[in-house]
Amino acid sequence: MNKKDLHTWCGVPVDDLLDHPDRRVALRLCADRAEMARLMATELVEDIRAAATENRPFRVIVPCGPTGWLEPFCRLVNEQSVRLRHVEVFHMDECLDWQAKVLPRAHPYSFRGYMQRHFYDPIRPELAVPEGNRYWLEPDTVDEVLDAISAAPIDLTYGGWGQDGHIAYNQARRNALSTVTVDELRTSSVRIQENNVDTVIALAQRKLGGAYQFVPPMSVTLGVREVLSARKVRLFSDTGGWKQTALRVALFSPQTAEYPITLLQEHENALLTATVETADHPISRHPEWAFDV
Secondary structure, eight states: OOHHHHHHHHTSOGGGSTTOTTOOSEEEEESSHHHHHHHHHHHHHHHHHHHHHTTOOEEEEEOSOSOTTHHHHHHHHHHHTOOOTTEEEEEOEEEEOTTSOBOOTTSTTOHHHHHIIIIITTSOGGGSOOGGGEEOOOGGGHHHHHHHHHTSOOOEEEEOOOTTOOBTTBOOOOOTTSOOOHHHHHTOOOEEEEOOHHHHHHHHHHHSTTOGGGSOOEEEEOOHHHHTTSSEEEEEEOOGGGTHHHHHHHHHSOOBTTBGGGGGGGOTTEEEEEEHHHHOOGGGGOTTOOOOO
């Protein structure tokens, strides 16, 4: 990536992002994590109710993170008696150990364990998503999940983005002997892969006090093809500095396999939502900093 362009994108003041003439994908801002969590929970409940009113299934790809929306979502469902019997949930990715095996459910990076405890268990049983409508992506369920996704349109992809602009676990591919083009990334499908070093470091910092030795080094993920097949794509981030540069690239860069999030630009109904902290960038606040660009 051209460093001069990157410096320009990172130098845009946060207050100028929403109306910037060069922005390539829709953006909205939230004041903080609490506001974003409420927004995510409320909008998902509204979409679920709309599908029920139309007497149709609601098919959604969901992440394990951001996680702030889970508690308010479950609370809204329970307090308002929102039935989830018509909801089909496709979990977008899962961490794996070095032998590509699933993790114990109690592991902090077992997405299945976390979502079971925080997304399914808190819901009143009479309202819950049926067991048969919960599609967990694991090495031995790949064909089942792909068949189920292809059976009917996906209504919504909910998710976040990574420090390298990954969507689901579609990371920037950094193998010098096996590069991918934007076209290949666009058509990528479910796969098992090694995680990038920076992904491991980011996960270590987030939950494990920097202990990268305990971070699962592999993952299984839906491909960009499945993620972007949804009628609506809504990606969110409330994690500040780890995601600031990826957001600027998503907003301003031409499509590039170095930052998979840039492929959102071709989706007809995509929206990025960031906290102000995540949308801000330190380079924009320090014009005196000198860089070789």
